[in-house]
Amino acid sequence: MKAINGFKVVVLLHEGHEAGLPPEELGWQNHQDPEIKDGFLIIRKGLNTYGLPLSRIHSFSIEAVTDE
Secondary structure (H helix, E strand, O other), X not given: OOOEEEEEEEEEEHHHHXXXXXXXEEEEXXXXXXXXXXXXXXXXXXXXXXXXXXXXXXXXXXXXXXXX
């Protein structure tokens, strides 16, 4: 059985959707549930944490990362 190492946060912004761009991996988290606070999707990247306004997001996913 493969062990889950974490979860990557993949986001497609409205601007990217309109331009035909693919979703981007923006960060990682340790759990599968999205962290949403006060209208922002909370994203961790390295030692940095930032919030992306939900109003800018077309779609997002939380994807498990497993051992190869």
